Amino acid sequence: MREISTELITRTVRDLCIQAACDLPKDVEELLQKALEKETSQFGKYSLDKILKNVTLSREEQAPMCQDTGMTVIFVEVGQEVHIVGENLTEAINEGVRQGYTEGYLRKSVVEDPVFHRNNTGDNTPAVIHTEIVPGDQIRIQVLPKGAGSENMGALKMCKPAEGLEGIKEFVIKTITEAGGNPCPPVIVGIGIGGTIDKCTLLAKKALTRKAGEPHPNPEYAKLEQELLEEINKLGIGPQGFGGQVTALAVHIETYPTHIAMMPVCVTLNCHAARHKEAIL
């Protein structure tokens, strides 16, 4: 049984929070660069140029690329042959968030109660933590700071099986159309299909952790991703919603078996600052 200390987990989460805020992954940056080459609209090009300059500047200065350093979504895959030594895992992860957001000068955006007491917790905790037990003797930690501008534009629909592929496409396009310029396009679209209402939303979020633009391993879903990307980019929303050819950089679908009577679909959007960092312990 391999032992991993919660101290190491805390330190890792701390570092990932800071890195994620200031250093856009290269895969996303490359898609933005390609978007600039493709975009023909005046304001679209203007926006992409500023976005790319901002990516470089934030990396150089270790400054957050967006002031909304998000609610911290954390995926933890724990190998079943790992023994976690120390304190409570959830507390260790939240301590990492606390240290990262404080020591990294990141914005604290979490309120303690969604309705009655919207007081800022002051350290961006608690994070939204998804833990999964997997084979092996490692722990994989992925940190996705999720900004509210794009998150607010997500949607879920319990599609009927009879709605089929067309129903899915229609719902995705409707969601992106209604979102317009709000989620800071060009966006990365995460889509979950199948499972139950909870599983489906989790799949959509998990889809955002995939390397940007990497197609689904199943050719049928890879084709659907490509078709949706083309349809979305025909909408004309463009970078920042000012009009243009590039509304989405990529569409990622994740699926799960479902019930005979169901076809849940969840769309979650990530802005152009599609931040995600991971470490394997």
Added chain:
Amino acid sequence: MAAIKKITTPLTYDQVKGLKAGDQVTITGVIFTARDAAHKILVENLKAGNSLPVDFKDQIIYYAGPTPAKPGKVIGSCGPTTSSRMDAYTPTLLGQGLRGMIGKGPRSKEVIESMKNNGAVYFAAIGGAAALIANSIKKVEIVAYPELGPEAIRRMEVVDYPCIVAIDAEGNNLYELGVKQHRAAD
């Protein structure tokens, strides 16, 4: 792209009249940040008959909540937040003489009507480009609601803050015009 228009605050109606949707502008002078929680308190205060902590006549509100400043810096990263969340409160503030707003994303019909009636303009900054934008912010002080943390009202002195006129005082709307122009034919 046409020449960049330079505007200075306070933003008078005469300056606003000369701005058209799609104009690229830079703003120099004082702007005030206010976002969700601050807007809610401001409007509640007005309803209760209280005066506001800032006189918004001919002023610009920037929908923004910055990251904390690192040592030696005046501010952290500071880009625009989604403006539509403020739509419910905006006509009330426009009624107080508010002349300009900076944010990102489209506005409601009610806000645009109120902008036309009050002679106000809506500027869009590039969402997410927060490190770049912060370079144009030279001085910052919290003037109200410090307990709101990132949502406190801040008075900022800016030099050549870059943005685009998204909706002008006649209601011309870059979000509609631009998208219509680039939507692929069915």
